[in-house]
Amino acid sequence: MSIRRKLMTRFIGMLTGTVILIIMLGSLATFWVLQKVNEVNLVDDFVNNGLDQLINTAEIMPDNTIRYDPELLKQVDKNQGWLQVLDERGAVIDDYHVPSDVPNHYKPGELIAYWQAEKAFPYQLAMLIREKDGKNFTLLYGEKNVAKSLLDQIRAQLLYDRGKLTVKPAEQEAIRKLNAYIQVLDTYGKEITSYNKPAAGVPSEYSIQDIVLKVRYPNRSGITVSTWYDGQHETTWLLSVPVHPSMTEKTNPYAFILEPALIILILSIIVLLVLLALWYANRFGSPMLHMLQWLQRLEQGHYEEPTGAAGIPRSQRRNGKWKRKYQVYGEVLHSMQALSHTLKQDEAQRKQTDSLREEWIAGITHDLKTPLSSLQGYAHMLETDKYSWTTEEVREFAGIMIDKSMYMDRLVNDLAMTYRLRSGGYQPEVERTDVNTLLHDLVQRAERNPAYGERRILFQPADEPVYGLVHIPSFERIVDNLTANALLHNPPEATLAVRVLSGERDGEFTIEFADDGQGMSPEMVWKLFERYYRGTDTGTSDMGSGLGMAVTKGLIEAMKGRIEVDSAPDEGTIIRLIWDAYAG
Incomplete structure (x- = not known):
C-alpha cells in the first residue's frame, strides 16, 4: 500500500473514531438527560409518568404478591402516597402503605364515584388498568392533597x-x-x-x-x-x-439537567479533541520531526539515522522492525535509508576518486614528461655542432621522435575521448549490423598482428544470426582495446576466446572476451575502468595510452550496452559486453 493510501486510511480511521467517540459521548449525555428528565417527570407528575412505569416493571411473585421497582416506591413515599391493586371484582389483592381510612374492597359504582369525585374521598385518586401476564389489573394510587x-x-x-x-x-x-x-x-x-x-x-x-x-x-x-x-x-x-x-x-x-449536560458534553468533546490532537501529533508529527532531523544530519554530512539513548534508531525496535507509529512512513524511511547508504557510498567513492585522480595526474604528468624529455633530448642532439650525425642516425632519431609524438597524440586523443564520453558529448550513429560477421572480421585482423603472437585467439560465433545496433568504428576500437589488453598484459602462452551469445529477443546479445591469463584482484577490477589507471611507462611500450578501458566502457554505454568483468588472480578474466534489448 502506498504512503498516500496509508495516510488516507489513517486519517479516515482517526476521523471515524472521533465521530464514533463524539456519538458515544452524545449518546451517554442523551441517556443521562433522559434519566434525569424521567426523574423530574416522576416528581412533577407521578400520576401520569410513574404509575405506568410502576405497573410495567411490576413482577407477580409465586404467592400472588406484587414486587415493584424500589426506586419508584421511593417516589411514592416522597409523595406520601399509597398503592392498591384490584382484581376484576374490585377486591384488593396487594397494597403498599395504605392508610386505615381507605377501603379494601370497592363496588363498581363506588370506585367510579370516588374516581370522578362524585363521592367524597379523603385522597386524590388515580387509576390505571393494564393487562399483565394474561390478567387485567387495576392499580389505584392515592395521594393526600393537603390544600x-x-x-x-x-x-x-x-x-x-x-x-x-x-x-x-x-x-x-x-x-x-x-x-x-x-x-x-x-x-x-x-x-x-x-x-x-x-x-x-x-x-x-x-x-x-x-x-x-x-x-x-x-x-x-x-x-x-x-x-x-x-x-x-x-x-x-x-x-x-x-x-x-x-x-x-x-x-x-429541566434547567439543572440540560445546562450541566450541555456543559459536560462540550467540555468532553474539547478534552477529546485535545487528546486526539496530542495523539495525532505524537502519531504523525513525531516521525516527521525525526525525518526532518535525519535530513538535517544528511545536510551536515552525517549519514547515520538519529538514534535514541540505547543507540538504536528511533524508528526501529530492537529486532529491527519499524515501530508502530513509523510504519505508515515505511516507504519514506526506506528511501531515506537508501539515500543515506548511497550518500555514504558516494562519500567513500569520492575519497577513492580523489586518490585515483591524484594518481592519474601523477601518471599522466609522468607519461607526458617522458616522451617530451626524449623529444627534447634528440632535438638538442641534432641541434648541437659538437657531433656530425650520419644520415642513418638522423633517420633513427627522427623515427624515435615520431613514435614519441604519436604516443603523445594517442594519449591526448584518448583523454579527450574519455571526457566527451563522460559528458555525453559523443553520440555515435548506430546501425543494424550482423554481429557474427563483424566480430569474425575484427578477430581475423587481430590475429595478423605480429605483436600478439600466433594462434592465441579463438572465435566462437553464435549458432544463429545475431543482429544489433552498433557503431562500427567504435565497435572496432572496443575489440582492439580488449584484444590488446588480454594478449599484451598476460603471459605469452595465454589465449583469448571471443564468443557471441544470442539473447531471447531481437537485439539482445552478449560478447565474451575470456582469457586464461593471470587474472586480476578485486581492487584491480574496481579500478579497471578508471582513466589512466595503468600509468603506462613509455620506457616499456607505446602501444597504449592507459585510457583504453575507460574509453571502451564509455563507447559501449554510448551504444546503449553495458560491460561486466569477472576475474580472480591466477584464474583468468572474462569481460562481457551486453546489449539487453533491440531499440528499433
Whole structure:
C-alpha cells in the first residue's frame, strides 16, 4: 500500500473514531438527560409518568404478591402516597402503605364515584388498568392533597362579602398550623383580598396558565394549591400550602439537567479533541520531526539515522522492525535509508576518486614528461655542432621522435575521448549490423598482428544470426582495446576466446572476451575502468595510452550496452559486453 493510501486510511480511521467517540459521548449525555428528565417527570407528575412505569416493571411473585421497582416506591413515599391493586371484582389483592381510612374492597359504582369525585374521598385518586401476564389489573394510587383537604374542610365556614374575607378562629388555627394562605381573585386573576399571605414572594396576579401549572405541578413551586370557583361572586379562591421550607418560586426543573449536560458534553468533546490532537501529533508529527532531523544530519554530512539513548534508531525496535507509529512512513524511511547508504557510498567513492585522480595526474604528468624529455633530448642532439650525425642516425632519431609524438597524440586523443564520453558529448550513429560477421572480421585482423603472437585467439560465433545496433568504428576500437589488453598484459602462452551469445529477443546479445591469463584482484577490477589507471611507462611500450578501458566502457554505454568483468588472480578474466534489448 502506498504512503498516500496509508495516510488516507489513517486519517479516515482517526476521523471515524472521533465521530464514533463524539456519538458515544452524545449518546451517554442523551441517556443521562433522559434519566434525569424521567426523574423530574416522576416528581412533577407521578400520576401520569410513574404509575405506568410502576405497573410495567411490576413482577407477580409465586404467592400472588406484587414486587415493584424500589426506586419508584421511593417516589411514592416522597409523595406520601399509597398503592392498591384490584382484581376484576374490585377486591384488593396487594397494597403498599395504605392508610386505615381507605377501603379494601370497592363496588363498581363506588370506585367510579370516588374516581370522578362524585363521592367524597379523603385522597386524590388515580387509576390505571393494564393487562399483565394474561390478567387485567387495576392499580389505584392515592395521594393526600393537603390544600384540597384543607379547602374542603374550611370552605363552608369562610365568609366573603364585598371584597372582604372573614375567617373564624377555628379555621384560622387550621390555616396557620399548615402555614397556608388564601387568595381571592377577580375575573381577571387579580387579587381582591387574602388571608395569611406572606409579605414577599407571592404574586398578586395570576394568569390561567399560572394557576394550572401550580395546581398541576406542585413540586416545581414547592406549594400545593387547591382552587374553588365561586359562581355567585365570579371569584376564584386559591388556597396554597407550602410543602417545602421555601415558598419562593423555583426555576425551570429541566434547567439543572440540560445546562450541566450541555456543559459536560462540550467540555468532553474539547478534552477529546485535545487528546486526539496530542495523539495525532505524537502519531504523525513525531516521525516527521525525526525525518526532518535525519535530513538535517544528511545536510551536515552525517549519514547515520538519529538514534535514541540505547543507540538504536528511533524508528526501529530492537529486532529491527519499524515501530508502530513509523510504519505508515515505511516507504519514506526506506528511501531515506537508501539515500543515506548511497550518500555514504558516494562519500567513500569520492575519497577513492580523489586518490585515483591524484594518481592519474601523477601518471599522466609522468607519461607526458617522458616522451617530451626524449623529444627534447634528440632535438638538442641534432641541434648541437659538437657531433656530425650520419644520415642513418638522423633517420633513427627522427623515427624515435615520431613514435614519441604519436604516443603523445594517442594519449591526448584518448583523454579527450574519455571526457566527451563522460559528458555525453559523443553520440555515435548506430546501425543494424550482423554481429557474427563483424566480430569474425575484427578477430581475423587481430590475429595478423605480429605483436600478439600466433594462434592465441579463438572465435566462437553464435549458432544463429545475431543482429544489433552498433557503431562500427567504435565497435572496432572496443575489440582492439580488449584484444590488446588480454594478449599484451598476460603471459605469452595465454589465449583469448571471443564468443557471441544470442539473447531471447531481437537485439539482445552478449560478447565474451575470456582469457586464461593471470587474472586480476578485486581492487584491480574496481579500478579497471578508471582513466589512466595503468600509468603506462613509455620506457616499456607505446602501444597504449592507459585510457583504453575507460574509453571502451564509455563507447559501449554510448551504444546503449553495458560491460561486466569477472576475474580472480591466477584464474583468468572474462569481460562481457551486453546489449539487453533491440531499440528499433
